[in-house]
Amino acid sequence: MLSLRDLQLRFVASLYEGGDAVIAGAIEPGTPSAAARLGVYRNNLREGFIKTLATEFPVISKLVGEAFFRQTALDYQLRHPSRYGDLTHVGAQFAEYLRTHFATGDYAYLPGVAELEWALQLVAIAPASERLSAASLASIDPGRYEDLVFEPHPATRLVESRFPIVRIWQSNQPDAPGEVVDLDAGGDRILVRRRDDELEFVHLAPADFLFAKMLSRRTPLGLATDASLAVDPQFDLVAALGNLTRAGAFARAGLPH
Amino acid sequence: MAAHARDSVTNPRPVPARAGIGLRAEHHAVIRATRPDVGWLEAHSENYFSSGDASHHALMELCQHYPISLHGVGLSVGGTDPLDREHLANLRGAIDRYQPALVSEHLSWSSAGGRHTNDLLPLPYTHEALRHVASRVDEIQEALSRSLLIENVSSYLEFRGAEMTEWEFLATLSSRTGCGILLDVNNIYVSARNHGFDARDYLDGIPRAAVGEIHLAGHSTRQLEGRTLLVDTHNALVCEEVWHLYSQAVARFGAVPALIEWDMDLPDIEVLVAEAHRADRIAGETLALAA
Numbered sequence: 392m393l394s395l396r397d398l399q400l401r402f403v404a405s406l407y408e409g410g411d412a413v414i415a416g417a418i419e420p421g422t423p424s425a426a427a428r429l430g431v432y433r434n435n436l437r438e439g440f441i442k443t444l445a446t447e448f449p450v451i452s453k454l455v456g457e458a459f460f461r462q463t464a465l466d467y468q469l470r471h472p473s474r475y476g477d478l479t480h481v482g483a484q485f486a487e488y489l490r491t492h493f494a495t496g497d498y499a500y501l502p503g504v505a506e507l508e509w510a511l512q513l514v515a516i517a518p519a520s521e522r523l524s525a526a527s528l529a530s531i532d533p534g535r536y537e538d539l540v541f542e543p544h545p546a547t548r549l550v551e552s553r554f555p556i557v558r559i560w561q562s563n564q565p566d567a568p569g570e571v572v573d574l575d576a577g578g579d580r581i582l583v584r585r586r587d588d589e590l591e592f593v594h595l596a597p598a599d600f601l602f603a604k605m606l607s608r609r610t611p612l613g614l615a616t617d618a619s620l621a622v623d624p625q626f627d628l629v630a631a632l633g634n635l636t637r638a639g640a641f642a643r644a645g646l647p648h
Numbered sequence: 649m650a651a652h653a654r655d656s657v658t659n660p661r662p663v664p665a666r667a668g669i670g671l672r673a674e675h676h677a678v679i680r681a682t683r684p685d686v687g688w689l690e691a692h693s694e695n696y697f698s699s700g701d702a703s704h705h706a707l708m709e710l711c712q713h714y715p716i717s718l719h720g721v722g723l724s725v726g727g728t729d730p731l732d733r734e735h736l737a738n739l740r741g742a743i744d745r746y747q748p749a750l751v752s753e754h755l756s757w758s759s760a761g762g763r764h765t766n767d768l769l770p771l772p773y774t775h776e777a778l779r780h781v782a783s784r785v786d787e788i789q790e791a792l793s794r795s796l797l798i799e800n801v802s803s804y805l806e807f808r809g810a811e812m813t814e815w816e817f818l819a820t821l822s823s824r825t826g827c828g829i830l831l832d833v834n835n836i837y838v839s840a841r842n843h844g845f846d847a848r849d850y851l852d853g854i855p856r857a858a859v860g861e862i863h864l865a866g867h868s869t870r871q872l873e874g875r876t877l878l879v880d881t882h883n884a885l886v887c888e889e890v891w892h893l894y895s896q897a898v899a900r901f902g903a904v905p906a907l908i909e910w911d912m913d914l915p916d917i918e919v920l921v922a923e924a925h926r927a928d929r930i931a932g933e934t935l936a937l938a939a
Contacts, residue, residue, distance in 0.1 A: 392809045395777050396728040399760035399769075406765060417772075419806040423872035428805035431870065431879065435767050443766075473764040476722025476735050477694045481766075519700030546700060588702040 393417050406433045407472060440468045440481065447482040448508045450563045451489075451501060463489075479516055482509055500574055503552025504559055510548035510583040511590055517546035523641035525633070535646055537613025541606040544642045546585035549595075549604055553578040557592055584639050593638045598623035599631045603640055611647075660747035661715040663688045663861070665903035667927035668717070669920040670910060676706035684921045687928075688715040690907050691746075694722050697738040699745060707746055717750035717861070717907075718742060724764075725788065725798070726757035726771045726781045736791050743792060750861060750905070752797035752830045753788070755781070755818055772807035773817045778824075785825040797860045798822070799830035802838040802867070802880030814839070815853035828860035831901070833893045834886065838867050838878040847893055851900050859901040864894060864927060865909040883912035886923060891930060898934040906931065 393401065401414040411426040418425035441464045445452040452460045471484045486505035493501050522544055531539065550556070555576045562570040580600035582593040595603060598619045605615035612632075619626040635641065666687025671679070673695065689710060696707050696718070710716070723735055743751060756768035771777050789795055800818055812820070822829050831854060833847075840847040866884025870877045886894075886908070898904070908923040 392774075395772065395774070395780055396760075398772060398807065399728050399757060402769065403760040403763050403765060407763060417807055417809075419808050422875050423877060425805065427872045428877070431804040431872075431877065432765070432767060432769065436765050439766055472762075473766055474762060476724055476732060476758055476764060476766065477697060477738070478722070478766055479694075479697075516698040516701045518698060519704075585700075588705060 405429060406436050407469065409433070437465060437468070440464060440473065443478050443481050444468075444485065447512050448485060448505055450508055450560050451485075451505050453563050454501065454504065454559075455498070463492075479512070482512065485509065500552070500554035500556070500559065503550075503554050503556045503579075506552070507550050507556045507560055507581075507583070510550045514546050514548055514583050514585045514590055517585065520545050520642045522639045523636055523643050525636055528632075528636070528644060531644075531646070537611060537616075538646050539612040539644050540609050540647055541612070541641045541644045542609075543607040544584070544639055547640055548583045549581070549600065549607060550583060551578070551580045551600060551604075555579055557581060557594070582635070582638055582640055586639060595634075596623075598626040599634065602626070602631050603635050606635075606641070660711075660749050663715045663717055663749045663905045665905055665931075667864075667906040667908060667924035667931075668714075669908045669917075669924050670719075671707070671710070672911070672914055673703055673706075674914050675917050675920075676703070676710075678917050680706060680709060682917070683713055684917060686714075686921055686924045688717065688749075688905065688907075690717040690719050690750075690909075691748075693718040693720040693739055693742055693751075696742050696746065699741065704745075711746055716746055716748045717752065717905075718746065718748040719799075720751070720753045721768070722758065722764075722766065723753050723788065724756075724758035725753045725784055726755065726777065727759050727784075728757075728780065729759050729762065731784065731787060736788065740792055743794070750797060751792065751794060752799055752861065754799050754801050755814075755821070756801045768801040770801065770803035770805065770807070771817070773810040773812050773814055775811055778812075778817055778820060782821055782824045785821065785827050789825065789827065795826055795828060797828040797830040799832050799863065800835050800839075801832070802835040802842075802878070804842055804877060804879070806843055813845070813849075813853065815850045819854055819858065822855065822858045829854060829858045830861045830863060831859050831897060832863035832865070833897050834863065834865040834867060834890045835880060837887075837890050837893055838880050841876075841878050848896065851893075851897055854901075856901055859897075859904055862894065862897055862901070862904050862906045863909055864890065864906060864923070881912055882909050885919075886926075891926070894927065895930050895934045898931045899938055903931065903935060 405414045411429055415425040441461050444464045467488050473481050486502050486509055489505050490502035557579050558572045580595045584591050602615050602619040616628050664687045668688035669686050671689040671691045698704055754768050758765055836847050836850045864886045865882045867878050868881045870879050906927045908920050
C-alpha cells in the first residue's frame with residue numbers, strides 16, 4: 392500500500408499530467424471506473440483554474456475569446472501550477488507568460504493589458520496603510536533631501552506599455568460601448584491606485600513615471616532626480632514629487648539610518 | 649462609513665442555533681442595505697485575508713450586525729506538504745480582525761509537491777492518515793490558539809485499503825484533537841450515494857456532543873459510464889432527501905447552527921434567506937416532536 396505522501400504525490404501528478412496509471416491501482420475499483428472518477432477531480436482542477444484566471448483577467452478573456460482563453464489558461468496552468476491555497480496568487484506569472492508567447496504580432500498588446508489587470512487585482516486586495524503627506528516631508532531637513540528614501544503605498548502599482556492599455560481596458564468593460572482602439576495611438580504610463588475601495592488610474596509623463604519607478608525601488612531621491620533629468624532636462628522635481636504624493640503613491644519617506 | 653471607524657471587532661456574538669447563510673461578495677451590498685433576517689453569516693476565510701479591500705470593509709460592517717463564522721477552504725489540513733505558515737498567519741490575522749465565533753476547515757487535502765489543486769481531495773481512511781491529520785489539526789489549533797470545526801467533504805472515489813469508515817475517522821480525529829465537527833449533511837448524502845453506504849450509519853457514528861455546526865447545500869449529477877455520480881457543486885436548492893437527512897441530524901444532534909451554502913450560479917439573496925428559514929422550520933418541527 393502506498394504511503395500517504397506517495398499517494399498524494401501520485402494523485403496530484405495524475406490530475407496535472409493526465410495519466411491515470413500512477414494512481415488508479417490505489418482506488419477502489421467499480422463502476423464508474425477509477426479513471427472516470429479521477430476525471431471528475433481533473434475536470435474540477437482545470438475548470439476551476441480557467442474560471443479563476445478568467446475572473447482575474449476578464450479583459451484578456453474577452454479580447455482573445457473563450458476557446459483561445461481556455462487553451463491558453465490550461466497551458467499556463469501546466470507551466471505555472473497554483474502554489475497556494477489562496478487563489479489570489481494564481482495569475483501572478485500570467486503577464487510574463489503572455490510576454491514570452493506574444494512578444495510580437497497581432498497580440499503584442501496582450502502582456503501590457505494583462506499586467507494592468509494583475510495590477511488592479513493586487514491593488515484591490517492590498518492591505519490598508521497610511522499615506523505620505525506633504526506636511527510630513529516638510530519636517531525633514533532640506534539639506535538631507537537627496538538621501539530620502541520612499542516606501543510605495545501597498546495599494547498602488549506602476550504599469551507601462553507601448554500600447555494604449557488604458558483605452559483597451561476601458562473599451563472592454565462590460566458596460567462600455569464597442570470602440571475600435573488604435574493600437575498605434577501611443578503608450579501608457581500609469582499609477583494604479585485604490586482610494587475608498589475604488590480603483591483608479593493616474594496617467595504620468597515619461598520622466599515622472601521613471602522617477603516614480605525609481606523611488607518605488609527605494610532609490611534615494613537625489614539619484615532618482617538625476618536619472619529623470621537625464622531623460623527629460625525639463626523634469627520638475629517639486630512638481631513631480633507633489634503630483635505623486637497627492638496621487639497617494641507613497642506610504643512614507645525617511646532617511647536611511 | 650461606519651465600517652471605517654473601527655479596526656477590529658470586540659465581544660464576538662456566539663453563533664445561535666439558527667440557520668445562517670454563506671456570505672458571498674456579490675451579496676455584500678444587498679445584505680448591508682437590507683439586513684435580511686438570518687441567524688448569522690459564514691465567510692470563506694481566504695476571501696478576507698486582506699485588511700484593506702472592499703470585502704474587508706463589508707465584513708467589518710456586517711460583524712456589527714451578525715454573528716460570524718470563518719470557513720477555510722485552502723489550508724490543506726490533510727496534506728503532507730509542510731503547513732503553509734503564511735496562509736496560517738493570514739488566517740490568524742483574519743481571526744484577530746473579525747473575531748469569528750466559529751472557525752472551520754475541511755477533512756481533506758489540496759496540494760502535494762508544491763502543486764495546489766485548490767480542491768477538497770479525499771483522504772485514505774487509514775491509521776497512518778489519521779495520525780497525520782490529527783497532528784496537523786493539533787498544529788493548526790496551537791498556531792491559532794483556538795479549536796477548529798472540521799468538516800466532512802463530498803468524495804467521488806475511495807482509496808483501497810481503508811482501515812475504518814469516514815465517520816470513524818472523523819469521530820476519532822475529534823476525540824484525539826478536541827476539534828469539533830462541522831457536519832455537512834449534503835456531503836454525507838452525496839458520498840453515501842456515490843459509495844453505497846447508509847447515511848444514517850454516518851449520523852449514528854458521530855458523537856452527539858462533537859457537532860458544532862451543520863452545512864446544507866445543493867449538488868448536481870453527472871452521468872459516467874452509465875451510472876449517476878453526485879457532485880458537490882453548491883449551485884442549487886437543497887434537495888428533499890437532504891432536508892430529510894437534516895431532520896434526522898437535528899433529531900440526533902439537537903439544536904445546532906446550520907448554514908445554507910451556495911457558490912456557483914448565485915441566486916438572489918431572497919432564495920438563500922428562504923432556504924435558511926426552511927432549515928429553521930424543519931429544526932423547530934423536529935425538536936418539537938422530540939420534546
